[in-house]
Amino acid sequence: xxxxxxxxxxxxxxxxxxxxxxxxxxxxxxxxxxxxxxxxxxxxxxxxxxxxxxxxxxxxxxxxxxxxxxxxxxxxxxxxxxxxxxxxxxxxxxxxxxxxxxxxxxxxxxxxxxxxxxxxxxxxxxxxxxxxxxxxxxxxxxxxxxxxxxxxxxxxxxxxxxxxxxxxx
Amino acid sequence: xxxxxxxxxxxxxxxxxxxxxxxxxxxxxxxxxxxxxxxxxxxxxxxxxxxxxxxxxxxxxxxxxxxxxxxxxxxxxxxxxxxxxxxxxxxxxxxxxxxxxxxxxxxxxxxxxxxxxxxxxxxxxxxxxxxxxxxxxxxxxxxxxxxxxxxxxxxxxxxxxxxxxxxxx
DNA sequence: CCATGATAGTTCACGGGTAAATCATCATGG
DNA sequence: CCATGATGATTTACCCGTGAACTATCATGG
Numbered sequence: 001x002x003x004x005x006x007x008x009x010x011x012x013x014x015x016x017x018x019x020x021x022x023x024x025x026x027x028x029x030x031x032x033x034x035x036x037x038x039x040x041x042x043x044x045x046x047x048x049x050x051x052x053x054x055x056x057x058x059x060x061x062x063x064x065x066x067x068x069x070x071x072x073x074x075x076x077x078x079x080x081x082x083x084x085x086x087x088x089x090x091x092x093x094x095x096x097x098x099x100x101x102x103x104x105x106x107x108x109x110x111x112x113x114x115x116x117x118x119x120x121x122x123x124x125x126x127x128x129x130x131x132x133x134x135x136x137x138x139x140x141x142x143x144x145x146x147x148x149x150x151x152x153x154x155x156x157x158x159x160x161x162x163x164x165x166x167x168x169x
Numbered sequence: 170x171x172x173x174x175x176x177x178x179x180x181x182x183x184x185x186x187x188x189x190x191x192x193x194x195x196x197x198x199x200x201x202x203x204x205x206x207x208x209x210x211x212x213x214x215x216x217x218x219x220x221x222x223x224x225x226x227x228x229x230x231x232x233x234x235x236x237x238x239x240x241x242x243x244x245x246x247x248x249x250x251x252x253x254x255x256x257x258x259x260x261x262x263x264x265x266x267x268x269x270x271x272x273x274x275x276x277x278x279x280x281x282x283x284x285x286x287x288x289x290x291x292x293x294x295x296x297x298x299x300x301x302x303x304x305x306x307x308x309x310x311x312x313x314x315x316x317x318x319x320x321x322x323x324x325x326x327x328x329x330x331x332x333x334x335x336x337x338x
Numbered sequence: 339c340c341a342t343g344a345t346a347g348t349t350c351a352c353g354g355g356t357a358a359a360t361c362a363t364c365a366t367g368g
Numbered sequence: 369c370c371a372t373g374a375t376g377a378t379t380t381a382c383c384c385g386t387g388a389a390c391t392a393t394c395a396t397g398g
Contacts, residue, residue, distance in 0.1 A: 009327060009330065011327075014238065017238040017239065017240075018238050020240065022297065022300065022301070025301050025304060027304055029304060029311055029319075030307050032307065032311060032319065032326065033306075033307035033310065035323065035326035035327060035330055036205055036209050036326065037209045037213070038330060039205050039326065039329055039330055040205050040206045041209070042333045042334055043202055043205070043206065043333070057384080059384080059385085068190060069183065069186040071189065075346085076347060077345090077347085085385080086385080086386060087347065088348075088385075088386055089384080089385050089386065090347090091348055091349085092384075092386095093384090093385095096384095111346080111393075111394070112394085113345065113346045113347070113393045114345095114346060114393090115347065128191065131187075131194070132191070134199070135194060135195075138198050138199050138202035139198035140332075141201075141329055141332055142198055142201060142332075144328050144329070144331070144332050145328060149328075150201065152321065152325065153201055153322070153325045153329075154200050154204065156314065156318055156321065156322045156325070157201060157205065157322075158178060159314060159318075160311060160313070161204055161208055162178065162313070163310055163311075164211045164310050165207075165211055245376070245377060245378095246375095246377080254356090255355080256356095256376080257355075257356055257377090257378075258354080258355055259377090260377065260378055260379085262354090262355095265354095280363075280375090281363060281364085282361095282362060282363045282364065282375065282376045283375095283376060283377080284376080339398105340397105340398095341396100341398090342396085342397095342398105343394105343395090344394080344395080345393080345394075346391100346393080347390100347393105348390080348392100349388100349389080349390070349391090350387105350388085350390085351386100351387095351388090352385105352386090353385090354383105354385090355382105355383085355384085356381100356382090356383085356384105357380100357381095357382095358380085358381090359378105359379080359380075359381100360377105360378080360379070361377085361378075361379090362375100362377085363376085364375075364376095365372100365374080366370105366371095367370105367371095367372095368369105
């Protein structure tokens with residue numbers, strides 16, 4: 001109980017600093033935003049470590065997982081829309097992934113402008129090893145919450161997310 | 170009520186895809202993680218837009234806000250620890266910020282190896298304009314939550330954050 | 339069946355981030 | 369009071385991401 005009262009974390013210290021400099025700004029709503037950003041950053045860092053051991057980038061994994069969960073070869077254009085990254089970036093990533101033997105490019109027969117990208121067996125095995133480990137990391141992050149709290153957290157986040165980007169629905 | 174049942178969002182669709190490919194993996198804990206990452210990404214995008222209008226980068230703003238909320242000139246080394254970015258990055262950012270007239274460098278008198286970085290008036294005014302707008306964005310994101318729900322969300326996130334990085338406390 | 343515009347990807351040029359090497363200054367202990 | 373190692377910041381070299389220009393192919397309408 002007192003432990004809650006005394007649990008001043010980094011984010012609250014930052015807020016206290018702002019309160020001194022800009023006392024007329026109510027920074028209370030920034031609490032949630034700051035924690036969300038920080039949690040996301042820490043999850044990303046954990047993942048990046050995992051990937052570095054396999055000489056892989058977060059962005060590269062995005063391409064691999066898009067292919068894996070779709071379950072069929074994808075056009076380069078489909079990968080740009082699924083990942084939200086511009087075409088030039090995808091071209092470069094595919095170059096690297098192809099060099100690493102995780103992916104294969106083939107010209108689309110019907111439309112020879114197009115490129116069909118497929119996971120190699122090695123690429124598929126890599127995703128199947130990395131993805132569950134990532135899920136496990138995220139599960140571990142929630143360890144201090146009860147089942148009901150986890151559900152409530154998920155619900156509240158969904159509400160916020162819908163407000164931020166209605167098109168996601 | 171039914172609206173909840175039918176509100177299948179992007180994240181749940183991705184989960185459904187994984188369930189087809191890797192049915193033995195329980196992806197339920199990844200829900201919270203995925204939403205946190207997505208919300209953080211959308212908040213960052215909003216902020217980046219705001220900054221682009223002033224020819225500023227998120228990373229550059231981090232330097233400016235560190236200076237502003239501390240309220241005194243900082244050593245370059247202090248900025249690296251506060252931002253978590255390596256020294257080489259900070260040197261480059263300070264070059265740009267100095268060129269833009271937002272920051273000034275001066276050799277530290279006591280220790281001539283060191284550099285003292287200070288906001289210019291222009292830099293300070295810029296932060297004082299941008300920071301409240303960022304808070305406002307984050308407030309708007311929470312608009313669909315009651316006051317109690319906001320508090321609960323903050324509390325749950327704090328628990329997760331403490332688990333992920335106990336040193337934050 | 340062209341000619342012309344649209345479309346899919348790639349190439350180019352450039353900017354930012356970073357680890358490692360480097361430079362300048364400081365602190366110390368002999 | 370040096371010499372030597374430690375420390376603070378910068379420079380260098382390289383990687384990645386990205387908008388814009390470019391190339392190859394397709395689709396169409398005359």
